[in-house]
Amino acid sequence: MRRTRKGPACLPWALALLLAIPLQALAADPLPSWNDGPVKQSIIDFVTRATTEDGPGYIPPEERIATFDNDGTLWQEKPVVQGAFLLEQVKAAVKEDASLAKRQPFKAVLEGDVALLSSMEEPQLMALVAATHAGKTPDELAREARAFFQTARHPKLGVPYTQLAYAPMLELLRYLRANGFQTWISSGGGTDFMRVVSEDTYGIPPQQVIGSDLKEKFDEGNGHPVLRREARLDHVNDKAGKPVGIEQHIGRRPVFAAGNVRSGGDIQMLQYTKEQPRPGFSLLINHDDAEREFAYQEKNDASLKAAHEGGWTVVSMRQDWKRIFPEEGR
Structure with a gap:
């Protein structure tokens, strides 16, 4: 019986087949709730550049800071x-x-x-x-x-609020951390409030939560010292206050930041991240999926205009996310 030769003659075909397969497909998909397309690929490309030593986009691990708005970016915000x-x-x-x-x-x-x-x-x-x-x-x-x-339960969706974190963003947080990024929350919400659930919900420890704060004072408490909140605002971590809060708490400019369209509250953080000696990655979530979540825009489209001018990556929830919440069918 004639034997079929296998070996060097088959190598060109095998090599061509290998090169035709995207490298992303050779490993487990790090972002399975994201539809394949330019948005997902741009995230993966950025992380690949940031972690490729000797490459032009390499970022040392100590500088891999990623900041995320919370309401409307990591979980729903209707209502806040x-x-x-x-x-x-x-x-x-x-x-x-x-x-x-x-x-x-x-x-x-x-x-x-x-x-x-x-x-x-x-x-x-x-x-x-x-x-x-x-x-x-x-x-x-x-x-x-x-x-x-x-x-507490969401008035429309009927589930605990902590079940309404966005599945694609939870994957993104894990993907960044797996590649040596520190993930921080930088939100306009109250720091104390977010710290209660940040670790269990997002894997972000309380010391990596930046939010709005009241002034506080030291109370000796009859030998049991405590801190007490005052009826005065100390810092509102919204709009231009976000870069200020980031500098005060982190001391480094983020190289990755994510926010959403609502009241323009994330524009300055995304500008601060994108425009630096080493260009960062700015991600803007656009709420355009009325069927699976909510659809809403800013009256003046300030965030989308800023995204266009600044070269940010805009996520269409309707087009770019396979699912929105961890539990299918919600």
Whole structure:
């Protein structure tokens, strides 16, 4: 019987087949909830350049800082989760001071105005925080926040808020960390509030959460010293306040940052990341999927315009994400 030769003659064909397969397909897909396309590929290309030693885009591990907005970027923001939490806080405050029930925005919050909660910007939310959190210690605030997360459900989707983190963004966080990036939250929400769930939800430890804060003071507490929040804002980590907060907490400019379209709150952070001696990667989430989540835009499209001018990568939730939430069918 004639034997078929296998060996060197077959190598050109085998090599051609190998080269025709994208390198990404040779390994497990690091972003399985992302549709294949230019957005997904641009993320992978950036990470590959950043981690290829001696390459032109190499970034030393100590400089691989990635910052993420929270509401609307890592999880849903209709309504803003801390706004829902503040509703419970306002109810408790009114029990102590009934006059608050006649003042705005307390009155609208008490009436369960979800539209108002959804439209409130970070400074308005933080003003409510100042009115409801003054005098409390971080431990007291943490206990209240944990109690909220144990029972609260999204008014439309009917599941705990912590189940509404975006599956594609959870994968992105893990992918970056697997490649030596530090992942930080830089959000306009309250630092204390986000720290309660950041590690379990995103794998981001509490010390890597930057948010808006009240001023605080040291209280000796009769031999048991504590910190207490005051009814005064210390830092609002929104818009131009985000780069300030990043510098104060990290001391390095991010090389990767992600935000979303809503009120222009992430523009300055994304500009700060993109425009530097070593160009960073700026990612903007566009909420354009009314069927699986929500569809909304800014009135002036400021974030999308800034993305076009700055060369940022824009994510279409409808086109670029295979699924939005970890549990299919939501």
